[in-house]
Amino acid sequence: MKLTEGHTPWSGLDINKLNFPQLENKQSCDVVIIGGGISGALTSYVLTKQGIETILLEKGHIGTGSSSANTGLFQFMNDDPLSELIQSFGEKKGVGFYKMCEQAVENLSKIANNLSFDTEFRRRSSLYYATSEDDAGKIRNEYDTLARHGFNVEYWDQERIKSFFPFSKSAAIYSPNDAEANPLKLIQTLIYDAVKQGLKVFENSGVETVTYSDKNVTVMTKSGIIEAKTIIWATGYVTQDWKPDRLASLDSTYAIITEPIQDLSSWHERALIWETNRPYLYMRTTLDNRILVGGLDEPLTPAGLNQNKITLNGQKLLNKLQELFPTFGDISISHSWAGVFATSKDGVPMIGRHPDYPHSYFIEGYGGNGTVYSMLAADLLAEAVSGKEPEVLNWFSFKRPLKINASG
Incomplete structure (x- = not known):
């Protein structure tokens, strides 16, 4: 499965000059992690910090799978x-x-603040607005639900939105404690710091076979072998190629990033912005005054990602940006791309053991909050491999009953 198409703004970025060898011998460890994207990087970092002997295998180069299309918005x-x-x-x-x-x-923020390099991680507010007048009731109901359960949110009416932004919407939920980052810088720096703590990383080391015994798992690559007590599969969307899950659905998603814009003062707090419509439009700013816009999700076709569709949808995303921020004047696209994107059919990621694979945990953080789910998974699995498996892992079970919510 080809995971990305087009040209992402992170292409070719290597702030730490990471270069790891191919696995060419026999190794042993407590945990072997398969996949060098954001899930694998966060889990490797957390486990290594806790003193768990960990090896990370990546079939290509760190951060070049679906994480290379990540748009770097982190919301609760x-x-x-x-x-x-x-x-x-x-x-x-x-x-x-x-x-x-x-x-x-919060945990992502604590980790980012202690990494060796600036990953452009910044705390940001979020604005979740009603796409149409008909959605104003949804916003009010969701705000009431969030506030009733103690979440730090505000209800904004039309006048308040207009006082902070150059567009008018009937209602919105404002939340002050979300975040953004450069996704590839985050991955690379997590790996860089984890290696300093003892993590072993092997690139160009795709898994060819896995065998399970009563006590451990043996992973074979083209030229090496790893014996481990536990294996964690952090292979993202490509997991569906060899282990299709009944709860997973694959889509195509699109994004653009603009050339720098001189004046972003009309963008209140550089907030992350998204909407009630499904599929939804979302956008954020970058530290060098660009705007990243994404959305227009659609079911993945057998033909896969298509450059012509990237060009067409890139222009649609730009038009939507200009509708919201007409004061920016002429805006040009710097990069446009598409990526394979997976969601779970009931809105909850899949994390934990799988009954068909002994000594194995899977991280399938499918949905718009993939990096947040990856952080959640890293912390839960760090407990699990230490022998204290959290009861809440059952919430994310691969065998849970399929429940479709009211919008599904």
Whole structure:
């Protein structure tokens, strides 16, 4: 499966000059992690920090899979509103899941603030607006639900939105504690710092076979072998090539980044912006005064990603940006790209053991909050491989009953 198409703004970025050897011998460890994207990087970092002997295998180069199309928005709110998750799963799980996402953003912030290099991680506010007048009620209901359960949010009416932004919407939810980052810088620096703590990394070392015994797992690459007590699969969307999950759905998603814009003063707090419409438009600014816009998700076709569609949808995204911020004048696209994107059918990621694969954990953080889910998964699996498997992992089970929320 080809995971990306087009030209992302992170292409070719290598701030730390990372270069790791191919696995060419026999190694042993406590945990072997498969996949060098954001899930693998965060999990490697957390495990190594805790003193767990860890090896990371990447079939290509670190950060060049689907993470290279990551747009770097980290929010506690999800594609599926809290009010709908409560309808699907009940209050304890729905609220608990949102609280875990909120904590995951905090944990990302703590980690980023202690890394060796600036990954452009910045705390940002978010504005979640009603796309149409008909959605104003949804915004009010979601705000009431979030506020009732203690989340730090504000309800903004039309006048307040107009006082802070050059566009008018009937209602919005404002939240002050989300974040953004350069996704590839984050991955590379996590790996860089984890290696200093003892992580072993092998690139160009794709897995060819895996065998399981009563006590361990043996991973074979083209020229090497690893024996480990536990294997963590952090292979992202490509997992669906060899282990299709009934809860997963594959889509195409599109994004652009603009040339620098001289004056962004009309963009209040450089907030992350998204909408109630599904599929939704989202956007953020960058430290060098560019604007990143994404959306227009659609089911992945057998033909895969298409350059002509990237050009067409890139212009659509630019038009939507100009509708919201007409004062910016002429804006030109610097980069446009598409990526394979997966969602779970019930709005909750899949994390944990799989009954068909002994000694194995999987991280399938499918949805718009993939990096937040990866942080959540890294912390949960760090507990699990230490022998204290959290009970809440059951919430993310691959065998959970399929529950479709009210919008599904």
